[in-house]
Structures are given as structure tokens and as C-alpha cells.
Amino acid sequence: MRRDPLAHLSAELDDLRQQGLFRSLRVLKSEQAARAVIDGRSVVNLSSNNYLGLTTHPTLRARAEEAIRRYGVGSGSVRPIAGTMELHMELERRLAAFKNTEAVVVFQSGFTANAATVSSILTQDDVVVSDELNHASIIDGCRLSRAEIKVFPHRDAEAARATVRALPARQRKLIISDGVFSMDGDLGALPGLCEVAEEFECIMMVDDAHASGVFGRNGRGTIDHFRLHGRVDVQVGTLSKAIGALGGYVAGSRALIDYLQHRARPFLFSTSHPPSVAATCLAAIDVLESEPELIGRLWDNARFFKSGLQKLGFNTGASESPITPVIVGEAPAAMRLSDRLFQEGVFAQGIGFPTVPHGKARVRTIVTAAHTLADLQFALDAFARVGRELGIIQ
Numbered sequence: 001m002r003r004d005p006l007a008h009l010s011a012e013l014d015d016l017r018q019q020g021l022f023r024s025l026r027v028l029k030s031e032q033a034a035r036a037v038i039d040g041r042s043v044v045n046l047s048s049n050n051y052l053g054l055t056t057h058p059t060l061r062a063r064a065e066e067a068i069r070r071y072g073v074g075s076g077s078v079r080p081i082a083g084t085m086e087l088h089m090e091l092e093r094r095l096a097a098f099k100n101t102e103a104v105v106v107f108q109s110g111f112t113a114n115a116a117t118v119s120s121i122l123t124q125d126d127v128v129v130s131d132e133l134n135h136a137s138i139i140d141g142c143r144l145s146r147a148e149i150k151v152f153p154h155r156d157a158e159a160a161r162a163t164v165r166a167l168p169a170r171q172r173k174l175i176i177s178d179g180v181f182s183m184d185g186d187l188g189a190l191p192g193l194c195e196v197a198e199e200f201e202c203i204m205m206v207d208d209a210h211a212s213g214v215f216g217r218n219g220r221g222t223i224d225h226f227r228l229h230g231r232v233d234v235q236v237g238t239l240s241k242a243i244g245a246l247g248g249y250v251a252g253s254r255a256l257i258d259y260l261q262h263r264a265r266p267f268l269f270s271t272s273h274p275p276s277v278a279a280t281c282l283a284a285i286d287v288l289e290s291e292p293e294l295i296g297r298l299w300d301n302a303r304f305f306k307s308g309l310q311k312l313g314f315n316t317g318a319s320e321s322p323i324t325p326v327i328v329g330e331a332p333a334a335m336r337l338s339d340r341l342f343q344e345g346v347f348a349q350g351i352g353f354p355t356v357p358h359g360k361a362r363v364r365t366i367v368t369a370a371h372t373l374a375d376l377q378f379a380l381d382a383f384a385r386v387g388r389e390l391g392i393i394q
């Protein structure tokens with residue numbers, strides 16, 4: 001009999017099971033909402049990136065339905081052949097105006113936006129100077145570019161400066177950081193990194209996936225939050241989190257966007273968004289502009305929940321955003337906390353190595369504008385009970 005050529009995969013899965021890292025997918029039977037039915041249980045949902053509750057916003061729903069009726073369900077082609085619909089062009093124009101940049105190109109996801117951009121604007125002769133906690137899509141983009149990768153300690157702009165200073169002056173350099181770090185909820189050292197980029201003539205790039213719709217005026221992101229307009233050459237945003245739909249985009253100069261349209265491989269070789277997705281994202285920009293109170297509510301909820309966890313004695317790390325980690329140590333402890341919370345009616349996903357370093361496993365919580373204070377108090381009460389039961393807090 002033929003030996004299973006994939007046997008090594010089963011061995012690795014057994015290894016994950018032994019470390020307590022094997023997870024089954026949790027399945028939603030309801031909408032993606034603040035209270036959701038997941039694996040048959042009604043829970044307060046603290047695990048989505050649906051910051052503003054837009055996944056179920058009536059305006060977005062109506063515009064998606066209208067687009068389906070008018071344009072059908074698919075685009076039928078990649079962008080450079082026949083897959084550029086007027087909705088795609090309108091979305092890019094609106095995003096460019098929103099971000100106050102010359103132009104924007106939309107990708108199928110934030111992941112592809114990062115990976116495609118880094119890999120296409122650099123070559124093997126160049127260097128990337130990257131925060132150690134940058135998102136996987138940035139890391140993959142760096143690897144695909146074949147540029148040399150220099151990692152600096154998390155949020156340490158001075159270390160980035162020392163790294164850049166030691167490189168040959170004529171070598172092209174890209175400094176890159178997340179705007180908001182997805183596992184810790186802290187902000188990139190953007191003002192300091194911009195100074196380094198200017199001093200040494202580097203390209204400056206920021207991945208604002210978790211800041212889009214959350215930070216800055218009407219959710220314009222961390223560049224707006226830190227007032228760094230004109231100092232970041234490449235801004236990546238996502239349409240999959242606060243915007244409530246799917247996609248990613250790059251905002252920057254006309255030349256950058258034209259270049260990506262000719263060289264970024266997911267743009268060239270993967271089908272564009274269905275028209276309903278583009279229409280949904282357009283509606284979301286309208287909502288960001290017309291309902292800023294949603295962002296206010298998000299931040300009120302984030303402050304209430306974060307301070308509640310801290311008062312209970314949980315270690316919430318250095319979070320400055322609606323992402324609040326509850327750091328407990330090794331992965332099995334985080335998974336136990338997550339599982340017990342779920343039994344108590346709260347969904348907060350456990351996260352361990354390699355997504356976060358050994359010893360820093362956590363349950364990650366994200367509140368949204370759609371949670372009520374009653375939802376959040378219910379979750380805090382569950383955290384208090386389970387945290388005491390598991391000996392995480394007194």
C-alpha cells in the first residue's frame with residue numbers, strides 16, 4: 001500500500017493537540033453582531049473586527065442589494081481585463097478623497113494589499129526595516145520581495161534609526177509598521193519612524209488595518225490621528241474590519257497607484273470584488289461621514305470595558321485601542337479561559353504561539369459600537385467569575 005505522503009501533516013497536528021493549540025472553527029449561525037449565535041449558543045461576541053457594527057447596518061445592506069439587482073453578483077474578471085466596474089472606480093475616488101491622497105487602488109483584501117505592495121515596490125537589492133510585531137501579510141510581502149529584512153524591536157524608532165544608519169546610503173529602504181497592532185492594540189511608533197524616514201530618505205509605509213474607521217477624524221486612521229499628513233508614502237487600509245465588508249486598499253501618490261496597477265500580482269491575476277462589495281464599501285464611507293457618533297460610541301465602550309478588566313486585576317498589556325488583550329501566560333491557560341468564558345456566554349478567542357510570543361498567550365477582546373453597556377457588564381461579570389475560578393485574578 002502507498003505510504004501517506006501527507007503523514008507529516010498529521011504528525012504536526014498531533015503536536016498542536018499536545019500543546020493545546022489545536023482549535024476547531026467556531027461557527028456563526030446568525031449575523032456577525034454584538035450578540036451572536038455561535039456553535040448553537042447565544043453569546044456576547046468580543047471576537048469580531050466589526051468595530052462600528054457596519055456588517056448589519058441598514059444603509060450598507062440596502063446598497064449591497066441594490067448593486068446586486070443592478071449589476072449582478074460577480075465582476076467576472078480581473079481588474080486589468082474586464083473586471084473594472086464603475087463602482088470600483090467610484091470607490092477608489094471616494095477613498096482617495098477620504099484619505100486625502102492623490103489616488104487609491106483597491107485589492108481583494110488587506111492581506112493582499114500589504115503582500116502585493118511590499119513585494120512589488122521592492123527588489124532583492126533593497127532593505128525592509130520592519131517592526132517585530134508587524135502583521136503576517138507584511139512579513140509575507142517582505143519575503144516575496146526578496147529584499148533584505150531587518151527587524152527592529154517593537155515600537156522602537158531609535159532602534160530603527162540605528163538600523164537604517166548602518167545601511168549603505170544608496171540602498172533603497174522601506175520602513176514599515178502597523179498603525180495599530182492587532183494582537184496588543186497598541187500604536188506603531190509612527191511619528192518617530194517618519195522622522196527616521198525623512199532623515200535617511202526611506203520610503204515610509206503604514207498598515208492601518210485596525211485603525212481604518214477607528215482612529216482619526218471620521219475614522220481616517222493613524223496618519224490623521226498623529227497628524228502625519230504627507231509624511232507617509234504608502235498607506236494601507238482594510239475594508240474588512242470597521243468598514244464591515246471585505247477588501248484592502250493602498251492610498252498614495254498617482255505614480256505609486258499606477259505602478260501597483262501594472263505590477264501588483266493580485267491586482268493583475270485575481271478577480272476583482274463583486275459589485276455588491278464595492279457598493280457596500282461606498283455606503284460605509286457615507287456612514288463614516290454622516291454618523292460619526294458610531295465612532296464615539298465605540299470609544300465609550302472601549303474605555304468602559306478596558307477599565308473594567310483592569311479594575312478586576314487582569315493584565316491588559318499596553319493597549320491604546322478597542323483591542324484589549326487579557327494576557328495569561330501559556331497557550332493552554334488562554335484556551336481554558338476562552339472555553340470557560342464561552343460556556344458562560346462570552347466569546348473571546350484564545351490566541352497562542354506562533355501568533356503571539358511564548359509566555360504571552362492571551363484572550364483577545366474587541367468591543368464594538370454595537371455592544372450595549374448591559375452586554376459589556378455581562379462580559380465583565382463572566383470574566384470576573386472565570387478569572388477567579390482559574391486563579392488568574394484574586
Ligand SMILES: Cc1ncc(COP(=O)(O)O)c(C=O)c1O
Nearest residue numbers: 109110111135182209238240247
Ligand atoms: C494588522 C493587519 N493588517 C492586515 C490585515 C489583513 O486584512 P484583511 O482581513 O482585510 O485581509 C489584518 C487582518 O487580520 C491585520 O490585523
